[in-house]
Amino acid sequence: MHIALFYIDAGKGHLTPAKALSDAFERLGHTTVVENLFFALDAPLVNWLSKNNWRLLLxxxxxxxxxxxxxxxxxxARLIRYxxxxxxALKDFSTWYAQNKPDCIVVTHFLAATLIKPMASYLQLPxxxxxxxxxVVYTPxxxxxxxxxxxxxxxxxxxxxxxKAGQPEETISICPFPLKSEMMLSQPxxxxxxxxxxxxxxxxTILLNLGGEGIGTTDFLEEVVKRKLPWQVITVGKLSSSTRLQYKRFMEKHPQFLLHTPGFVTNIQDYICACDVQAGKAGANALMESLSLRRPFLVSNLLYAAWPTTIFFERRKVGWVEDSIPKQVDILQSFSNDREQxxxxxxxxxDLPLVFDSDALxxxxxxxxxxxxxxxxxx
Known part of the structure; x- marks a missing residue:
């Protein structure tokens, strides 16, 4: 089969699973095309707005x-469907389809429901x-x-x-999480x-994951230094310009603190294995990769689409949600000193009922x- 995978260029949260699935389909002997949805619809301005609005809000x-x-x-939702x-967009999508002729389309973004399905139905595409x-815990x-x-x-x-939001149960499948190839094919x-x-x-060891945009602050590090905790911290992600400046100042101020900043890494699984806890905003890929390697996750910034993570952690006890810096350090200090915990x-x-396997999906x-x-x- 020939499978098309659409993603949105708003962080790495939608591109990463699209690439992971593309690799999996190709390992299974099929062909794929991975496409930026707004490029396929010839909407560069919408793409720019989507990307930069997301970076700003982060x-x-x-x-x-x-x-x-x-x-x-x-x-x-009704407006976008109209x-x-x-x-x-309808003409551009029809042109894209004629050029690529996929057997099915997978969209790693909620616009599958409001853009792609309505167009495919209107054009009576097979x-x-x-x-x-x-x-992973919520569909907008x-x-x-x-x-x-x-x-x-x-x-x-x-x-x-x-x-509860209105999606018919018979159209929903609980699925494995699509681990990217570097993790799928590596031995922990x-x-x-x-x-x-x-x-x-x-x-x-704390692994601070700043996500694909590399946006964050040094507030957490300052609190750890203030309490004189004998920890080491690793920060992964290509730092944004403002974040890089904050880290430079922090390292000049605290040269003895064990802080490692490898930047963007392709072997994130090794860093997760090396840590005791991973922390950061509730990016689904970082969260699920951490859980796949049995490392608890502390969500420091709960973004809108991740709000049910609080409920998930309350049920499964594999992490925490806390946006107060002092309380974050309280949680981790307690955890670091409590073997029973x-x-x-x-x-x-x-007991976690999750499967991590892009080939299975x-x-x-x-x-x-x-x-x-x-x-x-x-x-």
């Missing part, structure tokens, strides 16, 4: 958590349209559409919330082996596509 997570919910509404079939819920209202051929989401909680290291490989001290959390990982999609093509989309 600097102000508390504002993001208030702004984005206002745009995630039934009214806007524009999908009453704008130049292909299933699938949505992968990249936020804009991503709900009973006409979708399938909504894939990694968590039972995500399924519950999608049904022990904590001590990972630290030795990365030339790190063997002490309590650490053992309890490792037991919670053993690719097989699920292929099976569903073949079934739908045979039953509903005869050419």
């Amino acid at each position: 600097h102000f997570p508390k504002i993001e958590a208030k702004v984005n919910p206002k745009g995630d509404s039934e009214f806007n 524009l999908a079939t009453h704008s130049h 292909l299933p349209v699938f949505e992968y819920a990249a936020d 209202i804009l991503g709900i559409n009973p006409e979708l051929d399938r909504l894939y989401i990694c968590t039972e909680l995500g399924k519950e919330l999608a049904i 290291l022990s904590k001590q082996a990972a630290r030795a490989k990365l030339k790190l001290d063997d002490r309590f 650490q053992m309890t959390m490792q037991k919670a990982f053993e 690719a097989r699920m999609i292929l099976f569903d596509a073949q079934q739908l093509l045979a039953a509903n989309y005869r050419r």
Whole structure:
């Protein structure tokens, strides 16, 4: 089969699963095309606005958590569906389809429901349209559409919330999380082996993940220094210009503090294995990669689409959500000193009902596509 994977250029949260699935499909002997959705629709201005608006809001997570919910509404869903079939996007999508001729489309963004499915239906194209819920615990209202051929989401909680929002249960599949190839094909290291490989001290270690945009502050580091905690901290991600300046000042002020800043890394699995806890904003890829390697995650900035992470952690006990810097350090200080708490959390990982396997998700999609093509989309 030939599978098209659409992503949105707003952080790495949608591109990463698209690439992971593309690699998986190709390992299974199929062909793929990975495409920026707004480029396919010849909408460079919308792409620019989407990308830069996201980067701006990441600097102000508390504002993001208030702004984005206002745009995630039934009214806007209807508006986008109308524009999908009453704008130049329809012609551009038809042209793109004629050039690429995929057998099915997978969109790693909620616009599968509000843009792609309405256009495919209007044009009577013989292909299933699938949505992968990249936020893993939540599908925005804009991503709900009973006409979708399938909504894939990694968590039972995500399924519950999608049904509550109006997505028919029979269109939802709980799916494996699509690990990127570097993690899928690597053998996890022990904590001590990972630290030795990365030339790190063997002490309590925090991995600060600043995400694909590299946006953050040094407030957490200042609190750790203030309490004179004997930890080491690793910060991964290509730092934005403002964040890089803050880190430069921090290292000049505290040259003895064990801070490692490798920047963007391709072996993130080694750094996760080396840490005791990973922390950062609730980016789904960072969160799920951490859980796949049985490392708890402390969510420091709860963005809108990740709000159910609080419920997920309350149920599964594999992490925390806290936006207060002093309370974050309180949590980790308690965890670092409490062997029983650490053992309890490792037991919670053993009971975690999640599967991490991009090949398994690719097989699920292929099976569903073949079934739908045979039953509903005869050419």
